[in-house]
Amino acid sequence: ALPVVTCPANQSVCISAAPFALTGGLPAGGSYSGAGVSAGNFSPAAAGTGTHTITYSYTDANGCSNSCTFTITVNALPVVTCPANQSVCISAAPFALTGGLPAGGSYSGNGVSAGNFSPAAAGTGSHTITYSFTDGNGCSNSCTFTITVNALPVVTCPANQTVCSN
DSSP states (O other): OOOOOOOOOOOOEETSOEEEOOOBSTTTTEEEESSEEEEEEOHHHHHHHHHEEEEEEEEETTOOOEEEEEEEEEEEOOOOOEEEEEEEEETTTOOEOOOOOOOOOOSTTTTTEEEEOOOHOOOOOEEEEEEEEEEESSSSEEEEEEEEEOOOOOOOOOOOOOOOOO
């Protein structure tokens, strides 16, 4: 009789996931094949986005073989857009960071707290701000933009003067 072969459950991963060992095929000792499969490992980047059918094949001691299939869906990363670079004075009040798309992500970087940017906390200079977003598949992507905090100008007043009214 042919050996009874059981495949692992279907799964999905992000294209950015590191290659990983394929496991769960029973009886143990078989081999995996399909797009993105090499030496028992699956590489999402090599397979590309989409649903890929993976075959688990097993040959018993009698030379009888059987196989089963399962799928691995490779999800693309979300397309993320950052707001434009901007400049502010160090004396500007803290302000909400907006414009990252799709909406619902988070901002991080020097001077950023709870979605707000504080020029005074960041200090003068150029600051790289990261906008990160995770989609419903659990895939994450990010982009960066720059907020330049400018120092206040140095102002020098002339000396006090005394003049006659005539």
